[in-house]
Structure formats: structure tokens, C-alpha cells
Amino acid sequence: MTRATECGTALRVWVARPLPAGARTAGRVGALGHRPLLAPVLDLALSGAPAPEGPFDALILTSASAVPALAGSRLAALPAYCVGTRTAEAARAAGLGPVHEAGGDALALAELIGRDLPRGARLVHAAGRERKDEPGDTLAARGYRLTAWIAYAARPLPALPAPVAEALDDDGLDAALHYSRRSAATALGLARAAGREEPFRRLAHHCLSADVAAPLVAAGIVSHVVAARPDEETLLAGLRPIRQDSDAEASPALRPGRERC
Known part of the structure; x- marks a missing residue:
């Protein structure tokens, strides 16, 4: 029996993460004794854009979603600098590499590249269409030559999933579990358009990072918490209810709402 079921704190958890990663996360949520509802709000698809010619010295990966686009490409043999554990695992499983893993955020990735590669190195960032400014801005400011390749796109669903x-x-x-800023913003927007914003706001929103939580913060949603480390282990370990009179929303880490043991 899991700790969740032992304590009587099994939660019904909306996993809004896109497939195929969302299915893996739902399985982990279920293994913890909770009840996952897998209903992605973004549909991921490869862009079909050809890989840039290069030459390049290294590959940057800030999402595992870009890895399938690299299969069989000339970029697959480059040293792959990955933002965190999950992306690095996907890169290794696809035979990319050698694979280098940062601490889970874009600035840590820029620091890792800065230690390993000389200024002026030519880098290709395999990213989504709505990529963030980092680590590109930091690397460009430090003299690295960066080429962005739009390897995949995340398309919002037209409506809130019926379940x-x-x-x-x-x-x-x-x-609800939120793994990206875009996913969190899309979930909020779809709930609002469907006339379900109020019940959406009452959920305990567990966010992988402060950046992921930003759309919820901007909307004034106080029932959110941010993982102390931007990895799935930490995020899932914090799955607990949030007391409405607690200060969990202001915490830099995941805090328990209540225990029933």
C-alpha cells in the first residue's frame, strides 16, 4: 500500500501534460496511490522543418519533445547539452550524445555550456515554436553563436477536454500538475472559455518552477505551489491538498496542506 492510501490522502489529479510524457506522469501519479486524470491541453507534433546545415559544435535541448526530430539527423552525433534529467534520459535513450545534463533550468544550462565550451562555439538549439529567451540570450551575450531550429510545435486544444x-x-x-508555462496558461484559458474558471481556481496547482506558475500568479490564483527543485520527483512528492488558510501559495517549495495520518 502506498503512503497516499495509507494516510487517506489519495487525490484526483489532472495531468495536463502533453503525450507521450503525460502518460508516463499519469502512471507515476497512480503508483503513488492517487487517481490521475490524463487530459493534455497541448498537442505536440514535429514541425517537419529540416535540420540546419551547420557545422555545429554542440546541440542544446531544453525539452525532451525535441528528441524525436533528431532521429537519423546529422545533429544526433553532436554533444547534447540538456536542461535536466528527463531531457537527458530521452536523449540517451535515442542514442544521442555524448549527453551532458544541467541542473534543471535554462540558466544552469548556460553555465554548464560556459564551463565546457569556448566562447564562439557554434550551437544549435532544437526547440519548440514558442521557445523561451533563455538560455539563448545568456549564451549570445557571452559570445556563443546560436542557431535555433524549430523541431516541434505545441498546439492548444480548441476546447477544455470533456472529462x-x-x-x-x-x-x-x-x-493539477503543470510542467510548462504554456501548458498552465492554456489550461487556465480553456477553463475560462468553458465557464469553469472558478472551480479551476480552487484546485491545488502544483508547478514545476516559478516560471511555469507565472500565468497562474498573474491571474491571482493563490492555490498554487512551486517545486523546490525543477524535477518530477520533487513535484510529485509534494502532491498534497492545500489548505485555503495556509501560506503554501507564497512558499518557494512544496509544502504539505494537511496530513490525515
Whole structure:
């Protein structure tokens, strides 16, 4: 029996993460004794854009979603600098490499590259269409030559998934997991458009990082917490309810809402 079921704190958790990663996360949520509702709000697809010619000295990966686009490409043999553990694992499984892993955020990735590669090195960033400014801005400011390759795109669903709408109507969800800023913003927007913003706001929103939580913060959603480290282990370990009278929303780490043991 898992700790969640032992303590009577099994939660119904909305996993809004895109496939295929969302299915893996839902499995982990279930293994912890919670009840996952897998309903992505973004549809990931390869862009079909050809890989740039180069030559390049290294590859930058800030999401595992870019890895499938690299299969069979001339970039697959480059040293791959990955933002965190999950991206690095996907890169290794695909035979990329050698693979170098940063501490889970874009600035840590820029620091790792700065230690390993000389200024002026030619880098290619395999990214999504809505990529963030980092680590590109920092690397460019330090004299690295960066080429962005749009390897995949995340397309928002046209409407809130029906199982989520029904669960929100029936008070059948306790928490939501957010792994990207875009996903969190899309989930909020779809809930709002479907007339379910109020029940959405009452969920315990567990966010991988402060950047991921930013759209929720901007909307004034206080029932959110941010993982102390930007990795899935830490995020899932913090799956607990949030007391409405607690200060969890202001915490830089995941804090328990209540224990029933």
C-alpha cells in the first residue's frame, strides 16, 4: 500500500501534460496511490522543418519533445547539452550524445555550456515554436553563436477536454500538475472559455518552477505551489491538498496542506 492510501490522502489529479510524457506522469501519479486524470491541453507534433546545415559544435535541448526530430539527423552525433534529467534520459535513450545534463533550468544550462565550451562555439538549439529567451540570450551575450531550429510545435486544444469539464462540475478534482508555462496558461484559458474558471481556481496547482506558475500568479490564483527543485520527483512528492488558510501559495517549495495520518 502506498503512503497516499495509507494516510487517506489519495487525490484526483489532472495531468495536463502533453503525450507521450503525460502518460508516463499519469502512471507515476497512480503508483503513488492517487487517481490521475490524463487530459493534455497541448498537442505536440514535429514541425517537419529540416535540420540546419551547420557545422555545429554542440546541440542544446531544453525539452525532451525535441528528441524525436533528431532521429537519423546529422545533429544526433553532436554533444547534447540538456536542461535536466528527463531531457537527458530521452536523449540517451535515442542514442544521442555524448549527453551532458544541467541542473534543471535554462540558466544552469548556460553555465554548464560556459564551463565546457569556448566562447564562439557554434550551437544549435532544437526547440519548440514558442521557445523561451533563455538560455539563448545568456549564451549570445557571452559570445556563443546560436542557431535555433524549430523541431516541434505545441498546439492548444480548441476546447477544455470533456472529462476535465465534467470533473470540475462535479468537484471531482483536487489538484493539477503543470510542467510548462504554456501548458498552465492554456489550461487556465480553456477553463475560462468553458465557464469553469472558478472551480479551476480552487484546485491545488502544483508547478514545476516559478516560471511555469507565472500565468497562474498573474491571474491571482493563490492555490498554487512551486517545486523546490525543477524535477518530477520533487513535484510529485509534494502532491498534497492545500489548505485555503495556509501560506503554501507564497512558499518557494512544496509544502504539505494537511496530513490525515
